[in-house]
Amino acid sequence: MAPDDEQEGTRANILLIEPNPGDTRLFTESFTEAKLKNTLYTISNGTDALDFVHQRGEHADQPRPDLILLELKLPGTDGMDVLAELNDEPALREIPVVVLLSSELGKDVVESQGLEADHYVQKPVEPEDFLEFVLEIEGLWFAIVQNSPQDD
Template structure:
């Protein structure tokens, strides 16, 4: 898959296939051209971000959308690893998760998350949240290495 120089590159770290599909569809239908790569756990996310193994040819994403509760290496561990890695700590990370627990929210911000978004259970509300993320992060905020469209 080739990434256009005018597309936003997003790494989606999500173990739930339904949530991953909805997120990708919402970005695909959005206003900003997006290239969404998807991995299912934190170990794969770190391999992708460090361009290891089969991810050696991947470009650095403009943003990471990170689920917290995953097998093998959870989102909290990914956040901690990214914030301690000079090559990765500048990538904006949005926790996109079902947890609304105050301790999860606090832990994510403490470990470098740029935003924390609770996934709503309803389809339309979920799509609206993803579109709001797109509008803010790609319409208002400036991202590292982002080429304006």
């Protein structure tokens, strides 16, 4: 396999589920600034997020995400319900989920509901910290890829 082919294999379709338009803009700008090769899709509520991962409705033609970044405080179907559905469905359970926390207590809240995420990351407070945050997410993605069994 050529080096470009290997790099291509590590590209990800990342679904950001974030209700705050300001944070979504900062994520998007930071992904662009970091020159990441991954594709970022953004959704602002839980109902659309579930449609996206199930590839139904207006999201029927979208790719299934390789990584989900999930804010728990969502309008409509909340993030806990989204996480519960992702955990309950075998086809979706394999998608790594990074829960975006506003505080350290968020992880305890998720786990107290009997739910699990693959990673928990505290969202930055300051706009200038988003680039470093996005690079941290990129590092998580590469760690997930390297730890996944490879199909031969």
